[in-house]
Amino acid sequence: MAWLAAGDGYEVALIEGRVAARATSGRAAGRRLKSLPKALREHPEVDRLRRLAQWLDRHADACVAQVDAWMVSSLPVPTGLLARVWPDEAWQAALRDMAVVGDDPDEVGFLRDATGSGELRVVNLDGETVRLAPRTVTLPHPVLLPDLDDLREFAAELGVTQRVEQIHRATWVKPAGLAEKARAVTEFSGGRYDSRFHLAARATALGYRVSGGYATCRVRDGARTVEAAVWIGEPYWEDSVETGDLIWHDRDGRSLPLREVGPVAWSEGMRMAAALYAGRKVEEGGKA
Template sequence: MVAQSEIAWVPGERDYKIGLCSGKLVCQNPKGKTLASLPKWLKESDAAESLKALAEWLDEHRSECVHTVERWMLRSLPVPCEVLQEVWADAIWRESLENLVVAPVDAKGQPNFEKTGLLRDVDSKRGFGVIDLDGETQWHKSTGVMVPHPILIADLADLRELAGDLAISQTVDQLYRSVNQPTPAQASLKSISDYADGVFEQLNYALSHCRRLGYPVRGGYATCRVWENETMTEARYFVGDEYPESETYTGQLVFVDEGEKAVKIGDLGAVTFSEGVRMAAAIYAKRKVEDSPEESA
């Protein structure tokens, strides 16, 4: 909840004041009382329109920040410390980065996972501050930082426990992101059928779920591209390509390289496999599930 004192009020018509609170318009009357809703004439004023435009821009900015940080994580990209320092001053950028597991990176782009911790602060002189596994604050100065994918974090369970003890949350899903590893039996396969035969009453429903989850659909496949070890691989999960109103069944999960050739599961990077399965599992979870006779009795 945003405190009234934290709202930046701007002058409105008839001596009213208007501001934004959690992305919504709020106002005070000339006596300084905050009203439950805006009068119609104030809601349609130029000041209100300007603030609504600002709120939309802030939403887009927040989304862009989150997606950028998530892209850094999915690609395990080293981020120059100069960039981190520049964006940290922006509250929305800071919200997206704060509490993420990070590791210092040397001049050759190699991360030092022994100094991994939860990002808490950034300073132009001291570098970046993290809470380590002992719960102590440590400052590191390096050329860059890495936001590793959780499947690459050796102390993931311990860091999850630490975050829980400190009641720390993350804007970008990293610590508690589902991670998946192939079984020995899957290593020689070029497709996974664990998430096949999921039923959706309409293809429209499946497509809608894909959009909400952030997975583009092309040629009947939900897709997730991952750049790992300087190679792009695309996970593809079949959701249907018939009429939008027709019933559809999910199919195989496959991985293809830039040449559109299927890649064996055993040849995939750890992040690529994990993210592909995460996509398929999330979509499959939205399928139509029939009640068993025992449950409906």
């Protein structure tokens, strides 16, 4: 970003998300200062840059959240849309190295570039950079990707780093042979917290919604939307509390048999329940 005049003898700029200053006269002219001089801390230009930095941070977070939503839902995304947003650094950071699938569901590649003409450049599993121009692409949830372990190994060889957790996202595969009437998973029940407030705070910090006595995670799984829910105790309950069962229900609130839960909803529900259970209070010593 260009340097802007601010007061007598100084210029300011936004560098790596922080307001930086440099002198324009004297022995230090042109040299970036280690900290903002006191005379600049309340300057209008500095305040404007700080507000711009805050907006850029919110924009970057919004881009990551949108790409995460596309990935979790595995919805088709217009290739032209990716091409239009790619020049934006925040969008590019969120999208770069995401595993994408075009017209051939068996052809997976890591996104490296998108041109203005709507063409994508991806690195395929042979290590070659190829061009794709499908009408839409998907950013698949990892539980839907074939040979995920091989894909993770290849990503490590390429040095792939994803802003949106996809390839290395924790996944759970629904077991076969579930009882016909089973409607709850108890694997992560019984995680004790000192208070309901602490459990709800952890759920919120992890990005989950807290509604009534539940932490919830809404997922579009195939053609329908499903919500996973873990019991965390009644609101304003001040005593210690334990994580409850994990259940799923549809948009009408109907409790779903486990056999009806799709692969993405199952994986994301288990991921939420495991994350809440992991924050439990662990007894030490003889009572552990």
